[in-house]
Amino acid sequence: MMNQWSEVDQYFTDLLVRPDPALAAALEASDAAGLPQINVADNQGKFLMLMAQAQGARNILEIGTLGGYSTIWLARALPPEGRLVTLEAVPTHAKVARENIDRAGVGDRVEVRLGRAAETLPQLVAEGRGPFDFIFIDADKPGYPEYFQWALQLSRRGTVIIADNVVRRGAVIDPASRDANVVGMRRFLELVAADRRVSATAVQTVGSKGYDGFAMALVVEEP
Numbered sequence: 001m002m003n004q005w006s007e008v009d010q011y012f013t014d015l016l017v018r019p020d021p022a023l024a025a026a027l028e029a030s031d032a033a034g035l036p037q038i039n040v041a042d043n044q045g046k047f048l049m050l051m052a053q054a055q056g057a058r059n060i061l062e063i064g065t066l067g068g069y070s071t072i073w074l075a076r077a078l079p080p081e082g083r084l085v086t087l088e089a090v091p092t093h094a095k096v097a098r099e100n101i102d103r104a105g106v107g108d109r110v111e112v113r114l115g116r117a118a119e120t121l122p123q124l125v126a127e128g129r130g131p132f133d134f135i136f137i138d139a140d141k142p143g144y145p146e147y148f149q150w151a152l153q154l155s156r157r158g159t160v161i162i163a164d165n166v167v168r169r170g171a172v173i174d175p176a177s178r179d180a181n182v183v184g185m186r187r188f189l190e191l192v193a194a195d196r197r198v199s200a201t202a203v204q205t206v207g208s209k210g211y212d213g214f215a216m217a218l219v220v221e222e223p
Contacts, residue, residue, distance in 0.1 A: 023042070027039065029099065035093060039067060040073075041207055041208050044209075052077035057082070057160075060077070062074060063135070063139045065112060067093060067096045068097030071097060075101070078109055082109055084109060086110060087115070088113070094114045117150075121146075121147065134160050141181035141182075142184035144185060144188035148192065152219070155223050165213075165214075166188075166189065166212070168182050168185055197220065197221040198220060199217070200218070202215040203216070
């Protein structure tokens with residue numbers, strides 16, 4: 001099935017996502033630097049961009065930069081005066097991301113902030129950097145519960161929060177799992193479900209990145 005999922009993804013990408021030298025270069029540079037190949041797929045990147053555009057986002061927060069591939073997609077959703085802050089804990093990843101983002105021509109609207117998100121998120125709150133219109137969480141999975149709480153503090157009514165990799169190849173349904181990634185994801189989803197300030201759902205996905213999914217939460221009450 002994995003081969004078929006990948007072929008369908010390629011069909012969609014060939015038909016609906018035009019070849020892009022800057023994005024291709026970002027992936028090549030990330031591979032050359034030894035970054036893990038855990039970036040979103042091409043069609044998923046465009047999906048994020050379209051969601052942010054449809055929402056009219058002017059201020060975007062990304063938690064987890066990696067090589068800046070999804071950052072570039074999200075930055076392209078912004079109007080000229082829009083801004084994106086992306087948080088990355090690994091210096092090597094941040095360096096590669098900055099180079100990729102500049103090469104893609106969106107460096108003027110992107111700030112890559114280095115440091116653990118558990119530390120940089122409180123800094124953003126203290127600096128009054130919110131509210132953000134669109135927040136994408138794609139970082140270490142055990143940290144998702146904490147990141148969600150900080151994301152709410154940086155939100156407003158109408159903010160969209162997207163969290164990637166919530167299915168864990170189906171392991172998310174196992175309450176006895178000792179996998180820190182699964183435990184973190186289950187705790188995150190429980191927090192989302194219990195918080196009346198958001199209306200949320202989750203969707204399973206298959207494709208070139210395998211079996212996974214994402215959660216989407218809309219902030220419906222002022223945090």
